[in-house]
Amino acid sequence: MPRDEFQQSLADLRSEVLAMSDLVADRLDRALTALETVDEATAQVVIGGDDEIDRRYLELESTCIQLLAQQQPVAGDLRFVAASFKILTDLERVGDLAVNLAQYTLEADRKRFAEVDLSAIGDLATALLDDAMTAYRTDDAALCHEVAARDDELDSLCQRASQRVVRDLIEREVADGDSWAVERLLDDVSRLLLTIRDLERVGDHAVNVAARSLYMIESDPTLV
Numbered sequence: 001m002p003r004d005e006f007q008q009s010l011a012d013l014r015s016e017v018l019a020m021s022d023l024v025a026d027r028l029d030r031a032l033t034a035l036e037t038v039d040e041a042t043a044q045v046v047i048g049g050d051d052e053i054d055r056r057y058l059e060l061e062s063t064c065i066q067l068l069a070q071q072q073p074v075a076g077d078l079r080f081v082a083a084s085f086k087i088l089t090d091l092e093r094v095g096d097l098a099v100n101l102a103q104y105t106l107e108a109d110r111k112r113f114a115e116v117d118l119s120a121i122g123d124l125a126t127a128l129l130d131d132a133m134t135a136y137r138t139d140d141a142a143l144c145h146e147v148a149a150r151d152d153e154l155d156s157l158c159q160r161a162s163q164r165v166v167r168d169l170i171e172r173e174v175a176d177g178d179s180w181a182v183e184r185l186l187d188d189v190s191r192l193l194l195t196i197r198d199l200e201r202v203g204d205h206a207v208n209v210a211a212r213s214l215y216m217i218e219s220d221p222t223l224v
Helices: 003-037 040-048 050-071 075-107 118-138 141-176 179-218
Strands: none
Touching (some): 003 118, 040 075, 075 179, 118 141, 141 179
């Protein structure tokens, strides 16, 4: 493959990775909206759309493998293809987390623990992912470091939300001595804690994207 054609293939790969990121971000946003508004129809759309994300992931994974195997890129081009390959995996997993959130919408009772601000946690998680993909798109090393730093804020929000849920469980229900009520509450507590955990994992994947982008830009994935 001539050099100009190869460079165009790399540009096309970046565009396709960004397009997949847009799709995943849309599904994550829909899942969060469904969870907040108890919109079961939107939740079903997110769940039903997971196959499209998986299909795009496999297609782009194949593209990366072909570029690595057939063209044997070196230096910066090699780092770019390798980073893109890894970023695709993070995006696919965020898509899976969006499906989890949609499924929680169908199962959880959001009237209970309504004071837990999932929207704030979700907004921060999606912002981190968006910034990480912006860093990938623009080769912005400084933004990679910013994403990693702001993930501490997301971790803190998730920790406080989890602690509040557990505290309320003890204060509001266990003291009543109604074993059946406690069992029902534990189901909702488990789902809510899983929701918080999955939002935290979105942030973790955003940090992964930032680290892989930093490796692509500076040949060093260390985010400090």
